[in-house]
Amino acid sequence: MISRVVRRRVASHVMTGLTVVAAILALLPLFAIFADLILRGASSLNWDFFVKNPAAAGDTGGGVANAIVGTLIIVGVGSAIGLPVGIGAGVYLAEYGGGRFGTVVRFLADVLTGTPSVIVGIFVWMFVVRPMGHFSALAGAVALAILMIPMVSRTTEEMVRLVPHSLREAALALGFPRWRASAYVVVRAAWPGIVTGALVAVARIAGETAPLLFTALGNMNFRTNVMQPMQTLSLQIYVFATGPFEEWHRLAWGAALVLMGIVLIFGLGARFVTRTRFRDG
Amino acid sequence: MAEPTVRLRTERLSALYGSQAAVKGVTLAFPVHTVTAVIGPSGCGKSTFLRCLNRLHELSSGGLVRGSVFLDDRDIYATDANPVAIRRRVGMVFQQPNPFPTMSIYKNVAAGLSVNGRLTRTETDAAVERALRSAALWDEVKDRLQASPLGLSGGQQQRLCIARTIAPAPDVLLLDEPTSALDPIATQSIEELVQELKREFTVVIVTHNMQQAARVSDFTAFFYLGELVEHDVTTKVFTAPAEARTEAYVTGRFG
Numbered sequence: 213m214i215s216r217v218v219r220r221r222v223a224s225h226v227m228t229g230l231t232v233v234a235a236i237l238a239l240l241p242l243f244a245i246f247a248d249l250i251l252r253g254a255s256s257l258n259w260d261f262f263v264k265n266p267a268a269a270g271d272t273g274g275g276v277a278n279a280i281v282g283t284l285i286i287v288g289v290g291s292a293i294g295l296p297v298g299i300g301a302g303v304y305l306a307e308y309g310g311g312r313f314g315t316v317v318r319f320l321a322d323v324l325t326g327t328p329s330v331i332v333g334i335f336v337w338m339f340v341v342r343p344m345g346h347f348s349a350l351a352g353a354v355a356l357a358i359l360m361i362p363m364v365s366r367t368t369e370e371m372v373r374l375v376p377h378s379l380r381e382a383a384l385a386l387g388f389p390r391w392r393a394s395a396y397v398v399v400r401a402a403w404p405g406i407v408t409g410a411l412v413a414v415a416r417i418a419g420e421t422a423p424l425l426f427t428a429l430g431n432m433n434f435r436t437n438v439m440q441p442m443q444t445l446s447l448q449i450y451v452f453a454t455g456p457f458e459e460w461h462r463l464a465w466g467a468a469l470v471l472m473g474i475v476l477i478f479g480l481g482a483r484f485v486t487r488t489r490f491r492d493g
Numbered sequence: 494m495a496e497p498t499v500r501l502r503t504e505r506l507s508a509l510y511g512s513q514a515a516v517k518g519v520t521l522a523f524p525v526h527t528v529t530a531v532i533g534p535s536g537c538g539k540s541t542f543l544r545c546l547n548r549l550h551e552l553s554s555g556g557l558v559r560g561s562v563f564l565d566d567r568d569i570y571a572t573d574a575n576p577v578a579i580r581r582r583v584g585m586v587f588q589q590p591n592p593f594p595t596m597s598i599y600k601n602v603a604a605g606l607s608v609n610g611r612l613t614r615t616e617t618d619a620a621v622e623r624a625l626r627s628a629a630l631w632d633e634v635k636d637r638l639q640a641s642p643l644g645l646s647g648g649q650q651q652r653l654c655i656a657r658t659i660a661p662a663p664d665v666l667l668l669d670e671p672t673s674a675l676d677p678i679a680t681q682s683i684e685e686l687v688q689e690l691k692r693e694f695t696v697v698i699v700t701h702n703m704q705q706a707a708r709v710s711d712f713t714a715f716f717y718l719g720e721l722v723e724h725d726v727t728t729k730v731f732t733a734p735a736e737a738r739t740e741a742y743v744t745g746r747f748g
Contacts, residue, residue, distance in 0.1 A: 378591040385547060386605040386657065387581030396604075400595040 249469045256466030265434050266448075272459050276467050278434040279448035283474070285436065286349050286428055286444055287418050290356030294417075295410050298361040302368025302406070307394045309369070318369075321362040332358050333423035341427055349435070349442035352428025356417040363416065367409025371402040408482040415478035419471060421446040445471040500525045500695040501546065501583075501665050506560035508541045508550050515541040517719040518560065523665070523712075528687060528696040530710035530727065532703060534747065538719040539699045543667050546697065547583040548576040564665070581605070584658035584694075585667040589674050590650035592642035592657070599638040601653055605661040620660055627693070628656035629686050648679025655686065659694070666690060668698040672705065684709050703743055707731050715739045 260275045267274030301321070305314055336355040341347055375398045383393035399406070424430070429441040430451060445467050452464035502522035508515050516538040523529050531539045544550040545558050548569060561568045569579045584605075592601050602621045606612055612620065621638075625631040630652040634645070642653055651671060658666065668687070672680040687709045690696055700706050706713055706727065713730040715723045715738075723730060723739040734740045741747055 376591070378587060378589055379593065381549065381552075382587065382591045382593070382654070382657075383604075384552065385549060385580055385585040385587075387577055387661065388605075389577050397593055397595075401593070403595070 246472070249465065249472055253465035253467075253469030256462050257469065261463070261466055266432050266452075266463070267459070269455075270457060270459075274459075274463070276443075276445065276448050276463060276470070278431065279443040279445045279467060280470065281434065281436065282349065282428070282431070282442040283418060283444040283446070283471070285438065286352045286356065286424070286442060287414060289350065289353035289438060290360065290417060291410075291414050293353060294357030294360035294413070295364060297357070298364025298413070299368050299406060299410065301361065301365040303372055303394065303399055305365065305369040306372035307398065321365055324358070324362040325366065328422075329355075329359055329420055330422035330425075333426055336423065337426040344439075347427060347429035347441040349428050349438040349440065352424045352442065352444070353438070355423035355427045356420060359420065359423060360413040360417050363413040364410055367412070368402075368406045371405030371409060372398060374405065375401045404486050407485045411478045411482040411485065415475045415482075418474055418478070419446055421450055425450075445474075498525050499523065500565060501697075502563050503542075503546070504561040504563065506542070506545055506558070506562060508538065508545050509555070509557040509559070510553065511555035511557075515719055516545065516716075519716075519721045521714055521721060521724055523695050523697055525695050526691055526693075527711040528691045528698060528709055529712040529714060530706035531697065531699045531714045531716060532701070532706045532742075533716035533722075534742065535701065537716040539716045540669055542716065543585075543669050543697060543699050546665070546667055547580050547585050549580070549585065551576075581661055582663050583665040583667060584661070584663035585669065586651070586654050586658050586671050588670040590647055590654050592645075592650050592653050594641070594643055596642070597639045598634050598642050598645070598653060601642055602656050602660050604657060621656075624656040624660035625653075627659055627689070628652045629682065629689075630656055646679070648675050648682060651675060651679070651683060652686065655683075655690075659690070664695060666694040666696045668696065670699055670701060673701065680705075703731075703745075715742060717742070 260273060262275060262280065263277050264273070264275035265278045266276065301317070305318055308314070309317065332355050336351050336358065340351040340354055344351070379401060380393055380398050383397040384390070388397070424444055424447055428444060428447065430447040431441045431443045435442050449464050449467050449471065452460040452467065455461075499522045502520075504520050505518045506516060506520070507518055519542060521529075531542065533539050541550055544553070546562055548558075550556045551558055558570060561570055563569070564579065564582060568574065569576075569583075592598075593604060596604065599621055602624050603617050606617055606620055622631060622635075625634060630649060633649060634640075634653075637644075642650060645653060651674075655671075672683050675683065684705060687696060687698060691711075698706075698709065710727045712724065713727040714721055715730065715734075715736075717738055723734060723736045725735070730739060731743055734743060
């Protein structure tokens with residue numbers, strides 16, 4: 213008969229081992245994706261890839277400059293719409309959202325977070341693309357903004373709630389009006405966390421494809437006018453990867469690597485922001 | 494001895510959380526340039542009472558106030574009274590040091606000044622230095638005014654909070670157990686500071702430390718179960734209390 217101590221020790225080791233295995237399994241896809249993208253995509257990355265537009269179907273060469281610029285424009289415009297609304301809503305929910313209205317808004321934001329992004333795309337097609345009469349980068353940006361608002365509002369609300377109540381009271385006791393206590397003390401204290409949440413949301417929408425299919429549509433040409441259809445890396449990958457040409461597949465791998473790189477930069481930026489401590493002069 | 498001027502007084506003041514009364518019909522006066530200690534066992538309503546004096550209690554969930562508080566004979570609970578303006582005249586220091594972590598030491602002290610309207614750079618500098626000197630912190634921080642307050646010790650942080658509170662020159666200073674999170678040496682420096690501060694302000698200090706009440710205060714109010722049991726000159730409360738419950742508490746028989 214094994215003693216209880218031994219049995220407990222074995223059980224403890226087994227359980228620890230299982231969680232380690234689970235942690236490795238969780239990380240494995242990430243490393244596999246990265247390794248795969250670098251192996252297949254890195255060889256496509258050259259100067260032309262970043263500065264040229266796609267070559268005519270069947271031709272070799274060309275790049276995805278249109279998609280890189282399009283991604284930056286659509287994600288930029290989407291963030292310009294979505295971040296202020298999301299952060300504002302989050303601050304409202306944390307600071308004033310105690311009542312029934314706050315509960316309703318919070319519930320609806322959760323529902324919106326769970327809404328498949330393709331449905332958001334259809335919604336924007338109905339209410340932006342159809343009235344305008346054509347596809348546009350602006351419609352794509354609106355779709356991305358709608359997707360990021362609930363994400364940003366939720367993280368903002370959580371970050372603002374983490375600020376100790378004593379700071380708010382200190383500000384109020386000093387004779388700060390309530391809005392000023394919120395803006396200058398509470399939100400400022402929560403700001404690194406809010407920015408992290410915002411960057412994570414930007415990274416999330418940068419990779420969205422489905423809501424752009426019937427809003428931004430895609431474009432093989434270089435465009436900077438947001439009222440016209442525009443290409444993004446995600447749309448480019450979709451078109452190239454499903455296309456018949458070997459050259460397109462090669463570009464798709466390269467584009468995937470670049471997109472992953474952009475997402476990674478935002479992720480690292482988020483880490484960096486949370487690490488920056490007080491430096492007020 | 495002439496009757497000193499009363500800066501702040503309460504009249505049948507009750508404070509509730511929902512339907513639960515935490516303070517029950519307290520009538521109490523605070524003369525200028527005196528320190529009044531509010532003592533009593535945990536949960537006796539002394540902190541809640543203090544938070545009624547700057548209209549902070551009403552911001553707690555379910556917080557309700559009945560009765561009146563007169564600041565220079567104006568009821569701060571009158572319908573036309575502005576709580577924000579009142580809080581600028583009745584400053585408060587809390588139990589845990591709570592400097593604003595995103596602001597420098599300098600900006601912490603200046604925080605309440607800017608709220609009162611624009612000051613020039615020179616005026617702000619002078620006010621910050623004066624407040625830090627009054628809080629006996631100037632010599633320790635004068636070379637690091639732009640640094641984070643989080644690098645200060647607990648006692649220094651609490652004195653910074655005192656400086657921040659007195660910088661806008663309030664009339665009344667409310668101290669809510671200001672030393673309960675501090676070590677004995679930091680506690681001593683705050684107690685000495687309280688003696689200095691009463692020359693400029695009317696001070697009300699809540700404390701669960703009876704020796705502290707005896708050391709720093711001119712008057713002592715003993716609270717029990719939300720009621721004011723006894724209020725008198727401090728030496729009398731501690732040496733010859735009128736009430737049996739006061740005597741039991743100050744001699745350490747309960748609490």
